[in-house]
Amino acid sequence: MCGIVGYIGKRHVVNTLIDGLKRLEYRGYDSAGIAVMENNSISVIKAKGKVSELQKKVAEKLPASASSDISSGIAHTRWATHGPPTEINAHPHTDNSGRIAIVHNGIIDNYVELKKHLSAKGHKFVSETDSEVIAHLIAECFEGDIVQAVAAALKKLEGTFGIAVMCADTPDVLVAARRGSPIVIGVGNSETIIASDISAIISYTKRVIFLNDNDIAMVSAEGIDIRSLDNVPVSRETAHIDWDAEAAEKGGYEHFMLKEIFEQPAAISNAIRGRLDETQANGILSGLNLSAREMAMINRIVIASCGTSMHAGMMAEYYFEDLANIPTEVEQAAEFRYRNPIIEPNTLVLAISQSGETADTLAAVREAANKGAIVAGICNVVGSTIARETGQGLYIHAGPEIGVASTKAFTCQVAVLLIMALKFGRGRRLSRHDGMKLVEEIKSIPALVTQVLEKASDIERIAKKYADAEDFFYIGRGYLYPVAMEGALKLKEISYIHAEGYHAAELKHGPIALLERKVPVIALANDIPGKDKMIANMQECRARKSPVIATATIGDEEIKTYSEDIIWIPRSSQLITPIPTVVALQLFSYYVAKERGCSIDQPRNLAKSVTVE
Numbered sequence: 001m002c003g004i005v006g007y008i009g010k011r012h013v014v015n016t017l018i019d020g021l022k023r024l025e026y027r028g029y030d031s032a033g034i035a036v037m038e039n040n041s042i043s044v045i046k047a048k049g050k051v052s053e054l055q056k057k058v059a060e061k062l063p064a065s066a067s068s069d070i071s072s073g074i075a076h077t078r079w080a081t082h083g084p085p086t087e088i089n090a091h092p093h094t095d096n097s098g099r100i101a102i103v104h105n106g107i108i109d110n111y112v113e114l115k116k117h118l119s120a121k122g123h124k125f126v127s128e129t130d131s132e133v134i135a136h137l138i139a140e141c142f143e144g145d146i147v148q149a150v151a152a153a154l155k156k157l158e159g160t161f162g163i164a165v166m167c168a169d170t171p172d173v174l175v176a177a178r179r180g181s182p183i184v185i186g187v188g189n190s191e192t193i194i195a196s197d198i199s200a201i202i203s204y205t206k207r208v209i210f211l212n213d214n215d216i217a218m219v220s221a222e223g224i225d226i227r228s229l230d231n232v233p234v235s236r237e238t239a240h241i242d243w244d245a246e247a248a249e250k251g252g253y254e255h256f257m258l259k260e261i262f263e264q265p266a267a268i269s270n271a272i273r274g275r276l277d278e279t280q281a282n283g284i285l286s287g288l289n290l291s292a293r294e295m296a297m298i299n300r301i302v303i304a305s306c307g308t309s310m311h312a313g314m315m316a317e318y319y320f321e322d323l324a325n326i327p328t329e330v331e332q333a334a335e336f337r338y339r340n341p342i343i344e345p346n347t348l349v350l351a352i353s354q355s356g357e358t359a360d361t362l363a364a365v366r367e368a369a370n371k372g373a374i375v376a377g378i379c380n381v382v383g384s385t386i387a388r389e390t391g392q393g394l395y396i397h398a399g400p401e402i403g404v405a406s407t408k409a410f411t412c413q414v415a416v417l418l419i420m421a422l423k424f425g426r427g428r429r430l431s432r433h434d435g436m437k438l439v440e441e442i443k444s445i446p447a448l449v450t451q452v453l454e455k456a457s458d459i460e461r462i463a464k465k466y467a468d469a470e471d472f473f474y475i476g477r478g479y480l481y482p483v484a485m486e487g488a489l490k491l492k493e494i495s496y497i498h499a500e501g502y503h504a505a506e507l508k509h510g511p512i513a514l515l516e517r518k519v520p521v522i523a524l525a526n527d528i529p530g531k532d533k534m535i536a537n538m539q540e541c542r543a544r545k546s547p548v549i550a551t552a553t554i555g556d557e558e559i560k561t562y563s564e565d566i567i568w569i570p571r572s573s574q575l576i577t578p579i580p581t582v583v584a585l586q587l588f589s590y591y592v593a594k595e596r597g598c599s600i601d602q603p604r605n606l607a608k609s610v611t612v613e
């Protein structure tokens with residue numbers, strides 16, 4: 001999500017750090033900062049906004065003449081997760097003595113209790129971040145050996161991290177470590193670079209070492225010493241990278257969209273992390289400022305959103321009604337704002353928005369608040385306008401989504417909304433047994449998505465076969481109906497093929513007139529309730545000569561009789577199967593668009609964030 005750079009060696013340290021941050025900026029850029037080692041003391045400079053803002057500040061405070069004594073440094077570009085994007089919340093964070101500085105990617109799950117514990121010992125915290133706790137914890141464990149202090153601190157951390165650390169008492173080394181968040185070390189001649197991603201390294205050296213979870217690396221200009229948390233030396237291979245800088249930004253993927261599709265197992269893990277209470281078989285919604293009683297009083301949910309986020313809302317409608325028995329409606333935000341919606345005292349209005357800036361969704365939030373609704377946001381961008389104005393809600397923690405076509409934001413929205421429905425359901429009619437079953441199912445989502453991604457080449461082959469079509473229909477029923485809508489949206493926006501998402505039963509009421517040999521139908525025929533009806537719809541399509549491409553549950557051989565091609569989806573319940581299925585449809589759209597030579601990350605006429613009406 002965020003970007004880390006650390007440098008020790010012969011180059012101009014400040015310039016090298018800023019250059020590295022610029023190369024990582026595509027990952028998120030709400031604020032940035034550097035910490036540098038100068039004559040055995042650490043100076044920290046931070047700025048809100050893009051790296052260029054930091055660069056201006058650095059030029060004022062550390063002019064080139066003054067920065068020649070700087071021997072090493074660490075730097076960070078932030079994509080906020082805990083606390084809004086302010087200068088104080090920007091990294092690096094230091095302990096109270098200012099002799100230890102850290103930069104961190106990831107999320108520390110137990111930071112609240114650690115903060116309490118450290119505060120009781122006299123540590124003073126200045127930011128709202130989870131990350132600051134790491135600097136204080138290392139300081140608390142420091143007895144002269146920084147590597148030992150980092151190891152001791154990491155044993156107490158729960159969650160994910162990639163970190164770089166500097167300590168004024170050991171100015172000739174930097175320390176890097178990871179658990180669940182990548183750290184790669186570039187090995188140069190008399191210089192070493194730490195980064196969260198090779199794009200910050202590649203213009204200096206192509207020789208890199210990828211740290212494994214729980215590795216701690218002591219890094220100097222002359223080399224690297226890697227140890228386990230228990231101080232046992234470990235050896236890691238040096239890899240040779242032959243990507244250029246642009247390919248490195250995309251992690252070697254040809255497009256951001258593809259990278260983001262493949263990031264989904266990790267993104268969904270982030271979205272659900274810390275939100276499942278396995279003891280109570282429940283969801284944890286700490287971003288909602290509602291007591292259990294207030295939650296129990298909610299008797300209607302209205303969802304306002306646009307585009308892909310609206311399709312996530314359609315999924316949530318099924319979840320809230322089935323699991324929690326709460327009547328739920330999904331409104332196009334643009335309609336909601338103008339059509340005088342009925343809002344009662346116990347109506348919860350949920351605004352779903354990846355960017356948190358969509359003009360129509362924001363207007364719906366304001367209209368709902370005016371009418372006295374309880375309003376909450378489901379956003380990706382921390383500190384975005386919708387997140388701020390709703391004042392409560394849940395971040396989906398998908399990380400920056402750069403491709404205009406939304407992919408990982410959708411699956412993370414759906415995962416978070418399912419957890420929300422679990423929580424509301426447990427407060428109503430959902431039994432502990434059913435709650436526990438659902439908790440286990442939610443935990444399985446990243447692995448199910450991985451299974452789909454492993455079969456990407458099969459989907460690519462099918463996509464190439466149909467890439468010449470000029471019209472497509474996507475049909476689904478029940479939980480797969482919103483997925484049909486989303487699949488069609490994905491195809492049309494990046495491949496410019498006319499595609500319509502329909503409820504399978506609705507075909508007969510008009511659209512069937514358009515079916516013919518040149519109009520393929522994607523039928524979502526996974527083995528969930530309604531499959532028999534879907535089979536009947538597939539036969540109707542084939543009778544009109546439309547080729548049918550089915551999504552089907554692995555092992556369901558029967559579907560072969562009713563379709564030309566099959567995209568196989570691993571078995572899961574009807575609540576869960578929409579998520580791996582939509583991932584398969586994202587891949588299908590991507591490969592069709594690629595075959596047609598389209599501009600996948602920036603399709604014509606579209607913007608990532610629609611801030612006008």
Ligand code: M6R
Pocket residue numbers: 306307308309310352353354355356357358361404405406407489493606608609610
């Ligand atoms: O940022 P938001 O989630 O509010 O954006 C809503 C839509 O503009 C967005 O989902 C759009 O439909 C995407 N291009 C879909 O891929």
